[in-house]
Amino acid sequence: xxxxxxxxxxxxxxxVINATASSLILETRKHKNKIGKLYAGKNGxxxxxxxDLIDTSKESIANIKSLKYRAGGVFGSxxxxxxxxxxxxxxxxxxxxxxxxxxxxxxxxxxxNDSADTALKVSKxxxxxxYDLTCIAIPKTVDNDLVITDSCPGFGxxxxxxxxxxxxxxxxxxxxxxxxxxxxxxxxMGRHAGWMAASSILAKRKNQNAPHIIxxxxxxxxxxxxxxEVKKKVSSDGYCVVVVSEGVRNSRGKFLAEINxxxxxxxxxxxxxxxxxxxxxxxxxxxxxxxxxxxxLQRSARHLASKTDFDHAQAVGIHAVKYAxxxxxxxxxxxxxxxxxxxxxxxxxxxxxxxxxxxxxLPKSYISKMVLVLQKKx
Amino acid sequence: xxxxxxxxxxxxxxxVINATASSLILETRKHKNKIGKLYAGKNGxxxxxxxDLIDTSKESIANIKSLKYRAGGVFGSxxxxxxxxxxxxxxxxxxxxxxxxxxxxxxxxxxxNDSADTALKVSKxxxxxxYDLTCIAIPKTVDNDLVITDSCPGFGxxxxxxxxxxxxxxxxxxxxxxxxxxxxxxxxMGRHAGWMAASSILAKRKNQNAPHIIxxxxxxxxxxxxxxEVKKKVSSDGYCVVVVSEGVRNSRGKFLAEINxxxxxxxxxxxxxxxxxxxxxxxxxxxxxxxxxxxxLQRSARHLASKTDFDHAQAVGIHAVKYAxxxxxxxxxxxxxxxxxxxxxxxxxxxxxxxxxxxxxLPKSYISKMVLVLQKKx
Numbered sequence: 001x002x003x004x005x006x007x008x009x010x011x012x013x014x015x016v017i018n019a020t021a022s023s024l025i026l027e028t029r030k031h032k033n034k035i036g037k038l039y040a041g042k043n044g045x046x047x048x049x050x051x052d053l054i055d056t057s058k059e060s061i062a063n064i065k066s067l068k069y070r071a072g073g074v075f076g077s078x079x080x081x082x083x084x085x086x087x088x089x090x091x092x093x094x095x096x097x098x099x100x101x102x103x104x105x106x107x108x109x110x111x112x113n114d115s116a117d118t119a120l121k122v123s124k125x126x127x128x129x130x131y132d133l134t135c136i137a138i139p140k141t142v143d144n145d146l147v148i149t150d151s152c153p154g155f156g157x158x159x160x161x162x163x164x165x166x167x168x169x170x171x172x173x174x175x176x177x178x179x180x181x182x183x184x185x186x187x188x189m190g191r192h193a194g195w196m197a198a199s200s201i202l203a204k205r206k207n208q209n210a211p212h213i214i215x216x217x218x219x220x221x222x223x224x225x226x227x228x229e230v231k232k233k234v235s236s237d238g239y240c241v242v243v244v245s246e247g248v249r250n251s252r253g254k255f256l257a258e259i260n261x262x263x264x265x266x267x268x269x270x271x272x273x274x275x276x277x278x279x280x281x282x283x284x285x286x287x288x289x290x291x292x293x294x295x296x297l298q299r300s301a302r303h304l305a306s307k308t309d310f311d312h313a314q315a316v317g318i319h320a321v322k323y324a325x326x327x328x329x330x331x332x333x334x335x336x337x338x339x340x341x342x343x344x345x346x347x348x349x350x351x352x353x354x355x356x357x358x359x360x361x362l363p364k365s366y367i368s369k370m371v372l373v374l375q376k377k378x
Numbered sequence: 379x380x381x382x383x384x385x386x387x388x389x390x391x392x393x394v395i396n397a398t399a400s401s402l403i404l405e406t407r408k409h410k411n412k413i414g415k416l417y418a419g420k421n422g423x424x425x426x427x428x429x430d431l432i433d434t435s436k437e438s439i440a441n442i443k444s445l446k447y448r449a450g451g452v453f454g455s456x457x458x459x460x461x462x463x464x465x466x467x468x469x470x471x472x473x474x475x476x477x478x479x480x481x482x483x484x485x486x487x488x489x490x491n492d493s494a495d496t497a498l499k500v501s502k503x504x505x506x507x508x509y510d511l512t513c514i515a516i517p518k519t520v521d522n523d524l525v526i527t528d529s530c531p532g533f534g535x536x537x538x539x540x541x542x543x544x545x546x547x548x549x550x551x552x553x554x555x556x557x558x559x560x561x562x563x564x565x566x567m568g569r570h571a572g573w574m575a576a577s578s579i580l581a582k583r584k585n586q587n588a589p590h591i592i593x594x595x596x597x598x599x600x601x602x603x604x605x606x607e608v609k610k611k612v613s614s615d616g617y618c619v620v621v622v623s624e625g626v627r628n629s630r631g632k633f634l635a636e637i638n639x640x641x642x643x644x645x646x647x648x649x650x651x652x653x654x655x656x657x658x659x660x661x662x663x664x665x666x667x668x669x670x671x672x673x674x675l676q677r678s679a680r681h682l683a684s685k686t687d688f689d690h691a692q693a694v695g696i697h698a699v700k701y702a703x704x705x706x707x708x709x710x711x712x713x714x715x716x717x718x719x720x721x722x723x724x725x726x727x728x729x730x731x732x733x734x735x736x737x738x739x740l741p742k743s744y745i746s747k748m749v750l751v752l753q754k755k756x
Contacts, residue, residue: 009553012550012554013549013550013553013554043556043557046556046557070549071545071546071549071550072546072548072549072550072552072553073549073550073553073554074553076552076553076554076556077553077554078554078556078557078558079554079557079558080557164681165675165679167449168449168450168674168675168678168679168680168681169673169674169675169678170450171391171448171449171450171451171678172390172391172449172450172451172674172677172678173674174450174454175387175391175450175451175452175454175455176390176391176451176454176455176456176457178421178424178454178456179421179424179456179457179458180456180457184674186675272653272669272671274671275650275653290673290674291650291671291673292671292672292673292674292675293650293652293669293670293671294670294675295547295668295669295670296546296547296550296551296562296668296670297543297546297547297564297670297672299550300546300547300549300550301543301546302546303542303546303682304681
């Protein structure tokens with residue numbers, strides 16, 4: 001019997017998540033004999049739980065194609081982690097009720113680490129609760145922290161944004177450093193993994209040392225060594241560019257961004273890590289400095305999307321449908337890097353069970369190459 | 379007798395300042411019978427005072443042409459304001475000594491408000507100190523606060539960056555607002571004039587209200603009204619996007635960004651205005667929020683340069699040379715908007731004396747149109 005399909009976006013958006021949605025929808029339309037309607041969840045999986053489904057079959061091919069180029073998450077997303085089947089069976093029964101009501105046999109879940117965990121749980125419904133469902137997880141995260149896949153759709157575009165911004169900011173501070181700002185600090189995302197901060201090294205030019213210092217969540221912050229390094233770079237180059245990950249912690253394991261400060265009324269204030277670093281430099285080294293916090297801009301920057309990332313995002317959407325049609329429940333299409341000096345890639349299936357609840361941090365070998373991180377290793 | 383020329387960049391960079399430099403250099407090469415070498419000041423006017431001159435005649439045409447597309451300020455810039463002739467005649471004599479030594483008869487000064495003031499002073503050397511010099515000021519500022527000119531080269535690109543970032547950030551927070559972040563705050567430059575913050579309104583889409591609130595330096599911040607408006611927007615739209623200018627002040631005339639906070643060690647800390655607003659929203663409304671600070675990224679974003687801005691930047695460079703050759707000492711080429719619905723423009727000369735020490739703020743008529751600024755007018 002022909003079944004309908006359900007697609008949901010999860011977690012933070014990327015510059016290319018809608019490219020995945022678009023190619024997935026277009027691919028399902030090529031298999032009308034096997035897949036009926038494709039419903040998208042309004043605000044992610046909440047759309048299923050609340051029975052708030054968007055019938056994409058009502059949209060023209062031209063509309064669906066144009067989705068590829070749209071920023072944000074067109075159907076809405078959410079942060080919502082399903083509990084274990086044992087601890088909240090009610091939630092799964094609700095999901096099955098909605099799926100039954102709409103004859104849904106395919107579930108596509110497009111997200112990062114938390115979503116892989118949810119997809120893994122949903123993939124067991126079939127066996128544990130007897131409802132016939134093929135669940136496919138589709139990778140998406142600017143954090144680039146999913147295991148097995150060579151890279152995560154969304155990351156390439158964020159990396160391009162960060163490298164471009166680091167380069168432009170570096171050229172700015174360099175131009176002014178003789179009489180004005182000496183240090184420029186750029187805060188980027190990455191709570192646990194330093195992939196995004198590390199991507200700023202792509203801004204490095206011949207005969208230029210910026211970015212001079214990259215602070216990673218994988219490496220404990222050492223204030224004394226850091227300040228000495230900033231001083232050294234300002235002395236040698238006239239300026240210093242620091243890229244800092246939001247996830248950097250001190251030796252007590254505390255996020256620098258969460259070191260409490262009090263405002264004028266005595267309220268506790270959470271600052272970002274960039275102003276924390278800026279304040280250190282102002283108070284200890286007396287260098288004039290500027291700081292930027294990229295925040296959402298780095299992950300939603302559709303205008304700077306990477307072509308390769310865009311191609312990855314579309315390919316995983318298409319393969320998700322292919323795997324679903326083969327009944328490969330509990331699978332994720334991942335990017336495999338092919339051998340050779342020139343960058344070549346393919347999509348292959350990987351079991352979600354091997355991906356959920358793992359985290360790919362920046363390998364130590366990458367950190368030593370990036371140098372200039374004069375800190376104690378964790 | 380054939381004279382050489384001196385060109386200097388001043389103040390903060392823009393995405394298109396090198397386009398002005400490039401077209402100016404190329405234009406001087408068309409008049410080799412009248413203009414000899416074009417020297418650029420290393421780090422702006424400091425290059426003249428320190429006799430640190432870059433001989434651009436050594437560069438190939440291809441190199442000079444490629445400058446047009448380069449970010450930063452290629453010759454270096456500075457923040458350095460010449461004093462009055464009466465109070466520091468020594469500095470002017472030094473300038474004349476260096477100009478004499480290098481046979482410089484044309485002085486091109488590429489900058490914003492402070493630079494117009496310096497250019498005005500230098501333009502009087504000829505009359506007051508008897509050294510024959512033709513001084514041309516060339517407009518450049520992301521602040522868009524020079525009078526007479528319809529817009530300032532550099533502003534269009536910054537405005538495009540801000541509008542693009544506001545739109546992308548708005549689509550991001552909108553996607554997530556059901557379960558996560560409700561408010562996104564973007565801090566932009568503009569110490570005294572709100573042109574940059576106002577340009578975020580270009581991100582407004584049909585049937586969408588973001589950006590919901592724009593806080594301008596021209597309007598006193600009213601905390602109670604602001605918070606009420608944020609609450610209203612979150613209730614009606616599910617999310618709220620706030621664009622805030624770094625120059626916003628409270629009713630006591632104090633910059634919000636400079637309201638002192640103490641860090642954990644009791645040191646005074648200067649935060650940005652975005653974290654200040656974020657903290658207000660967290661503590662008073664308990665909405666989850668995200669904030670970004672664009673800082674240097676907005677003015678150095680060559681990758682998002684506006685084509686019109688790029689054309690303006692080149693045109694003022696070319697006209698600067700034309701005016702110099704006509705001996706129009708103390709002149710600035712400005713952008714004149716031509717009549718008609720379609721955007722058309724031309725370059726015309728304006729006296730620097732009418733531009734220096736004036737500041738073009740956002741007109742009141744623009745502010746009422748931008749709405750949603752529920753605040754007492756200054």
